[in-house]
Amino acid sequence: MIPSKEEVTTAYNRVSPFVHKTPVFTSNLLNGLAEAELYFKCENFQKMGAFKMRGAINAIQQLSKDQKKAGVVTHSSGNFAQALSLAAKNLGVKAYIVMPSNAPQVKKEAVKGYGGIITESQPTLAAREQEANRIQSETGATFIHPSNNTDVILGQGTAAIELLKKHSDLDYILTPLGGGGLIAGTALAAHYMTSTCKVIGGEPFEADDAWRSLQSGKIETNETANTIADGLRTNLGDKNFPIINELVTEIIRVEEAEITAAMRLIWERMKIIVEPSSAVPLAAVLKKKDFFRNKKIGIIISGGNVDLENLPF
Amino acid sequence: MIPSKEEVTTAYNRVSPFVHKTPVFTSNLLNGLAEAELYFKCENFQKMGAFKMRGAINAIQQLSKDQKKAGVVTHSSGNFAQALSLAAKNLGVKAYIVMPSNAPQVKKEAVKGYGGIITESQPTLAAREQEANRIQSETGATFIHPSNNTDVILGQGTAAIELLKKHSDLDYILTPLGGGGLIAGTALAAHYMTSTCKVIGGEPFEADDAWRSLQSGKIETNETANTIADGLRTNLGDKNFPIINELVTEIIRVEEAEITAAMRLIWERMKIIVEPSSAVPLAAVLKKKDFFRNKKIGIIISGGNVDLENLPF
Numbered sequence: 001m002i003p004s005k006e007e008v009t010t011a012y013n014r015v016s017p018f019v020h021k022t023p024v025f026t027s028n029l030l031n032g033l034a035e036a037e038l039y040f041k042c043e044n045f046q047k048m049g050a051f052k053m054r055g056a057i058n059a060i061q062q063l064s065k066d067q068k069k070a071g072v073v074t075h076s077s078g079n080f081a082q083a084l085s086l087a088a089k090n091l092g093v094k095a096y097i098v099m100p101s102n103a104p105q106v107k108k109e110a111v112k113g114y115g116g117i118i119t120e121s122q123p124t125l126a127a128r129e130q131e132a133n134r135i136q137s138e139t140g141a142t143f144i145h146p147s148n149n150t151d152v153i154l155g156q157g158t159a160a161i162e163l164l165k166k167h168s169d170l171d172y173i174l175t176p177l178g179g180g181g182l183i184a185g186t187a188l189a190a191h192y193m194t195s196t197c198k199v200i201g202g203e204p205f206e207a208d209d210a211w212r213s214l215q216s217g218k219i220e221t222n223e224t225a226n227t228i229a230d231g232l233r234t235n236l237g238d239k240n241f242p243i244i245n246e247l248v249t250e251i252i253r254v255e256e257a258e259i260t261a262a263m264r265l266i267w268e269r270m271k272i273i274v275e276p277s278s279a280v281p282l283a284a285v286l287k288k289k290d291f292f293r294n295k296k297i298g299i300i301i302s303g304g305n306v307d308l309e310n311l312p313f
Numbered sequence: 314m315i316p317s318k319e320e321v322t323t324a325y326n327r328v329s330p331f332v333h334k335t336p337v338f339t340s341n342l343l344n345g346l347a348e349a350e351l352y353f354k355c356e357n358f359q360k361m362g363a364f365k366m367r368g369a370i371n372a373i374q375q376l377s378k379d380q381k382k383a384g385v386v387t388h389s390s391g392n393f394a395q396a397l398s399l400a401a402k403n404l405g406v407k408a409y410i411v412m413p414s415n416a417p418q419v420k421k422e423a424v425k426g427y428g429g430i431i432t433e434s435q436p437t438l439a440a441r442e443q444e445a446n447r448i449q450s451e452t453g454a455t456f457i458h459p460s461n462n463t464d465v466i467l468g469q470g471t472a473a474i475e476l477l478k479k480h481s482d483l484d485y486i487l488t489p490l491g492g493g494g495l496i497a498g499t500a501l502a503a504h505y506m507t508s509t510c511k512v513i514g515g516e517p518f519e520a521d522d523a524w525r526s527l528q529s530g531k532i533e534t535n536e537t538a539n540t541i542a543d544g545l546r547t548n549l550g551d552k553n554f555p556i557i558n559e560l561v562t563e564i565i566r567v568e569e570a571e572i573t574a575a576m577r578l579i580w581e582r583m584k585i586i587v588e589p590s591s592a593v594p595l596a597a598v599l600k601k602k603d604f605f606r607n608k609k610i611g612i613i614i615s616g617g618n619v620d621l622e623n624l625p626f
Contacts, residue, residue, distance in 0.1 A: 023336065044584045045584055049584060264621065267586055267621060268621065271357045271358055271362060271585060271586040271587075271617035272584060272585055272586065273580055273584040273585065273586060274584075304584035308577065308580060308581065308624070308626045309626065311621070311624070313621045313622065
């Protein structure tokens with residue numbers, strides 16, 4: 001069930017030539033606030049502005065020649081739509097993107113800009129899946145799930161590998177937890193690259209399906225997900241949950257106000273633009289200050305694609 | 314009148330241990346838009362969030378032991394208030410900061426946080442100067458002007474030295490142009506470190522005193538300065554104007570809408586937070602695209618201290 005060390009390593013070698021080795025930022029002020037050492041892996045500076053580029057590039061490369069010829073398809077209104085479009089373009093593959101008709105124009109433009117072929121659907125999950133199925137059967141394109149796909153998971157883990165190659169003595173790595181691809185990949189990286197680094201997820205109370213899933217031992221879902229961290233509204237899947245269940249130590253839940261406050265700290269003090277989802281791990285560290293005091297903590301800043309017209313401050 | 318190469322070099326050695334060697338960012342997308350190669354020297358990541366730290370640290374170090382004991386004083390509601398406070402703290406010197414009574418609370422807090430001793434004055438230039446004079450005569454503190462001071466100018470030039478050490482073949486370096494300290498220091502750096510790199514200023518039409526001063530050959534002033542680039546509302550002085558007059562090739566003026574659009578491009582595409590002033594050089598490059606096409610251009614991103622409650626988008 002759990003991918004092997006070799007799979008993790010070969011994914012890293014496969015992904016590296018196609019992505020930015022993003023910088024690791026530190027902030028004396030935030031270290032002072034947390035009374036810990038924080039290392040921010042800045043995937044907001046990744047191509048298309050988020051870590052999702054990594055998983056997309058890994059998944060497409062794993063396809064056969066014939067599969068590549070037929071193209072790939074996904075449904076997403078968020079970062080994965082852009083990631084799959086750009087990754088496919090880089091690899092000379094067609095990308096069909098199903099987007100809900102009410103997706104913001106700026107997101108549609110971004111996907112188009114990266115060469116994605118957009119099909120609009122009614123804005124329900126059922127309609128999106130149906131449209132993706134139709135495209136699959138008509139074109140022979142391979143469906144790539146944004147988070148519940150082993151090659152996507154292995155790709156997302158390469159951010160943590162880069163971080164651990166620079167800072168091998170981290171006590172913890174924290175990631176935001178939405179669909180589960182990033183944290184599953186990160187947990188695999190820490191598991192095989194270190195003997196002590198633990199991986200912890202940060203999750204909004206408003207979308208705490210993963211926290212409940214770890215409690216119950218089976219995949220729980222969000223009935224509603226009314227969180228500002230729009231990247232974290234999705235549910236876990238059968239590919240990533242077993243990895244998370246086995247390798248993730250803990251999930252810390254945070255309030256909406258804590259997310260906004262942490263986001264504001266990052267913007268004002270680090271002078272970088274990060275999505276609300278990216279602020280969830282810092283919110284978790286500040287919430288559990290006694291637990292994290294004096295530890296060395298890696299934080300994956302997942303992305304920086306925000307709507308400047310619609311900021312929480 | 315013009316400082317020597319040795320003065321420029323020794324300032325660099327004096328300042329370096331006390332400041333961050335800020336990174337140089339590039340963006341394929343912005344290069345594509347400008348049809349040129351742009352190298353952004355990110356002083357928004359400098360200590361206290363702006364290049365002004367460099368000039369403050371250089372100026373204080375040039376004081377005698379007795380002068381240091383008596384402290385330094387300036388009047389500023391902007392970045393130099395924070396810069397002088399933090400630089401003085403690092404060097405174990407008292408900093409008296411005269412701030413207008415209507416300065417935003419957040420700026421007062423920042424100065425206090427860096428250990429500056431605030432005196433409030435009526436919000437006129439005359440009142441600020443009078444208060445600074447009073448502090449000088451009562452405490453013996455040395456007045457440090459934010460931009461019209463040779464040691465400040467030499468300190469500000471160290472950002473360009475760092476940039477040119479990394480990218481020695483730049484055709485141009487552009488800086489925003491307000492009080493004139495940054496561009497004067499940058500022009501000195503380019504003059505002594507390269508044989509071909511030209512320095513160009515970006516200035517809002519709304520505060521084009523420097524453009525008019527270069528035309529007339531004497532210091533002109535702004536009657537009003539109704540620009541979003543709040544760091545650029547100040548006037549030139551007798552220390553920096555001669556350097557600018559001799560070494561700056563050209564000043565390009567830009568409209569307010571061009572500044573906001575360039576700022577938005579930097580935020581959205583580079584995922585970094587920059588002040589409106591910092592967007593002026595990019596606005597100038599995009600405005601004079603034919604002139605800059607295919608050139609290698611350094612841009613000093615002057616700072617990242619913005620009020621998130623009061624954004625232009």
